Amino acid sequence: MEITTVGVDIAKNVFQLHYVDQESGEIVNKPIRRAKFLESFVNREPCLIGMEACSGAHHWARQLARMGHEVRLMPAEFVKAFNIRNKNDAADARAIWLATQQPGKPVAVKTEIQQAMLALHRMRQQLVKFRTMQINNLRGLLAEYGEVMARSREALDSAIPAVLARLSERLPAVLIDTFREQWNGLTKLDEQIATIERRMREWKKQDPAVAAISEIPGVGLLTATAAVAMMGDAKAFQSGREFAAWVGLVPRQTGSGGIVNLHGISKRGDKYLRTLLIHGARSVLFNAKAPTPWIEQMKKRRPINVVIVALANKIARVIWAVLAHQCRYQAGYDSAKPT
DSSP states (O other), X not given: OOOOEEEXXXXXXXXXXXXXXXXXXXXXXXXXXXXXXXXXXXXXXXXXXXXXSSTTHHHHHHHHHHTTOEEEEEOHHHHHTTOOSOOSHHHXXXXXXXXXXXXXXXXXXXXXXXXXXXXXXXHHHHHHHHHHHHHHHHXXXXXXXXXXXXXXXXXXXXXXXXXXXXHTTTSOHHHHHHHHHHHHHHHHHHHHHHHHHHHHHHHHHHOHHHHHHTTSTTOOHHHHHHHHHHHOOGGGXXXXXXXXXXXXXXXXXXXXXXEEEEEEEOOOSOHHHHHHHHHHHHHHHHHOSSOOHHHHHHHHHSOHHHHHHHHHHXXXXXXXXXXXXXXXXXXXXXXXXXX
């Protein structure tokens, strides 16, 4: 019996369903309230349900999977290609229904634990961003009064007490007090960021997958926890190259007439994880006491940024190999040699 494919456009209160009734052949495109959404799938035969990978999608995917349905979370960019006319809920549900039936790489459904770790990453990322904005705002406002300081946080902390003392002689006290409060607020942000990182380290001790890939050079606390949480099931990828392509660390291709041209990296996938991998590769490249022959040869033939991205690609492949094969990292391991 052919499995029914259902496209679901999820929203805050009203969801839109699109499918073809197997008995009558009728095209059904109807809205359904959030409270009635799961009830409509309880007594149905197992379906292939497609949803756009957006807010709340992983929660509904877990709920539907418990009922025996197969769920595919499609990337938003992939779904967009099938919405060729008006942008509304009915058109979106039809586009998701079409995209679900096409060959493509769905987004892995994450567990609640994996989503919890990603939530810590997002909150930390927001705090770091706000701290940087706060520092730049202070430096910019103080520059309006002729006090120019270096960019680093250390330079700001060392110079601002004397700066505020000089400015207090000619500026209102309310402004000086506000400057001081904003500066002291940076310490509170530091404490919040440190608390989140401490909780990540505690999770690292409990998760063997995170501990395993933490042994890879260039993979620190943030990269290890983010990679495990974002990847989901490592065996969903057929190879390390496929995982690296999913992260966006492979060349973008254009071609015609049998001629294929390679350009810069595709930058597909999650920007946050890709950034962490590149920063880790840069750390290995500039801090390694004894660079490997592969790195030395690459540095002779390619610009330094190309070498960094190539090393990030290699780190991503090693991460996949360690997680997919459930083994420990071995420095100098050659997969071509028999074990």
